[in-house]
Amino acid sequence: MEVSLSAIHKSFGKHQVLRGIDLKVEEGEIVALLGPSGCGKTTLLRIVAGLETPDTGEVLVGNASPSSKPVVGFVFQHYALFPHMTVFENVAFGLRVRKRADRLPEPKLRKRVEELLALIRLEHLAESRPTQLSGGQRQRVALARALAVDPAVLLLDEPFGALDASVRKELRRWLKKLHEELKVTSILVTHDQEEASEIADRLAVINHGVLEQVGTPHEVYSRPASPFVSTFLGDANVVQCEVQGGSVRAADLRLTLNGHAGHAVDGKKATVVIRPHDLELLSTAESAGYRDVDDGLLATVRRVRNTGPLVRVDLLTKGGLLLEAQLLENARLAVDTEVSIRVRSHRLFLE
Numbered sequence: 001m002e003v004s005l006s007a008i009h010k011s012f013g014k015h016q017v018l019r020g021i022d023l024k025v026e027e028g029e030i031v032a033l034l035g036p037s038g039c040g041k042t043t044l045l046r047i048v049a050g051l052e053t054p055d056t057g058e059v060l061v062g063n064a065s066p067s068s069k070p071v072v073g074f075v076f077q078h079y080a081l082f083p084h085m086t087v088f089e090n091v092a093f094g095l096r097v098r099k100r101a102d103r104l105p106e107p108k109l110r111k112r113v114e115e116l117l118a119l120i121r122l123e124h125l126a127e128s129r130p131t132q133l134s135g136g137q138r139q140r141v142a143l144a145r146a147l148a149v150d151p152a153v154l155l156l157d158e159p160f161g162a163l164d165a166s167v168r169k170e171l172r173r174w175l176k177k178l179h180e181e182l183k184v185t186s187i188l189v190t191h192d193q194e195e196a197s198e199i200a201d202r203l204a205v206i207n208h209g210v211l212e213q214v215g216t217p218h219e220v221y222s223r224p225a226s227p228f229v230s231t232f233l234g235d236a237n238v239v240q241c242e243v244q245g246g247s248v249r250a251a252d253l254r255l256t257l258n259g260h261a262g263h264a265v266d267g268k269k270a271t272v273v274i275r276p277h278d279l280e281l282l283s284t285a286e287s288a289g290y291r292d293v294d295d296g297l298l299a300t301v302r303r304v305r306n307t308g309p310l311v312r313v314d315l316l317t318k319g320g321l322l323l324e325a326q327l328l329e330n331a332r333l334a335v336d337t338e339v340s341i342r343v344r345s346h347r348l349f350l351e
């Protein structure tokens with residue numbers, strides 16, 4: 001079922017937590033709510049679950065509001081499994097507490113639970129207690145329990161947040177595959193952009209209760225709608241500039257304005273965002289031919305860090321700007337070398 005949120009506002013006391021959220025999650029889609037701690041992700045998820053009511057705005061799950069109790073599966077960060085029950089009984093729980101008229105007969109219920117345990121590849125642990133499982137296994141059981149009742153929507157609140165990095169990586173690939181198989185409409189809350197990009201069809205980036213951008217991970221990364229989105233997804237150099245004579249300038253950085261930005265008046269403030277891999281470094285000899293190019297900048301190498309396949313280079317331009325470049329291989333750059341920087345691509349946000 002699809003989920004449709006329109007103009008959702010929510011405050012706790014004087015604190016405005018959600019400020020006019022519009023979002024549609026299509027049938028079978030998985031959307032990640034992504035944003036820094038405290039931006040309102042969990043509150044929005046709880047509103048979809050019907051655990052919280054918005055002050056204004058409308059929530060629809062299919063054609064119904066959460067108050068009419070469409071079936072929603074919820075997985076929390078901390079495995080809320082019942083410690084005194086076996087894995088099998090934990091997964092069966094939602095099926096056993098159904099109204100008598102809706103309850104499956106015991107053989108069918110057992111078959112359903114066995115199917116779910118096979119789906120999460122934990123058939124062999126059916127009779128174990130949650131305390132005998134690893135954190136990752138417990139979260140898989142929590143997911144099977146949420147799926148047992150055939151939810152219209154699956155809500156996942158930082159489901160892997162309490163696990164260590166390698167288990168998280170493994171589980172997010174597993175969740176992505178599982179979602180491709182089951183196609184349950186899902187909303188995932190996370191503050192980890194790598195996790196969101198790997199699992200979700202689309203990202204909904206929230207900052208201070210406002211939805212800043214919704215799009216595929218590629219769209220959001222390559223065409224960020226705001227400086228906040230640029231810096232939240234991936235590394236970025238952010239430079240505060242001013243428009244002057246058809247260019248934006250900050251210290252010795254000068255970038256020509258194109259398109260309708262070309263009409264911006266002098267003195268207008270702008271933010272320029274440059275991905276570190278969009279900075280090209282040339283030796284000063286190589287750059288001789290580029291000297292009169294608009295975006296050529298002279299800089300000194302301040303620091304070189306090898307981080308796996310990437311080399312991160314801190315640069316200080318002649319005009320005093322600090323920039324980071326990322327190169328795929330070490331171009332034998334030594335500290336204090338003078339280089340010329342070319343800006344291959346940038347995003348401009350006029351105020």
Ligand SMILES: Nc1ncnc2c1ncn2[C@@H]1O[C@H](COP(=O)(O)OP(=O)(O)OP(=O)(O)O)[C@@H](O)[C@H]1O
Pocket residue numbers: 012017035036037038039040041042043044191
């Ligand atoms: N029941 C509540 N009463 C008062 N304030 C609340 C309540 N629930 C949430 N808040 C506040 O609302 C803000 C948003 O909280 P929320 O849990 O939605 O953020 P979040 O983006 O999920 O953050 P995190 O990633 O840290 O979980 C926070 O400042 C939080 O303190």
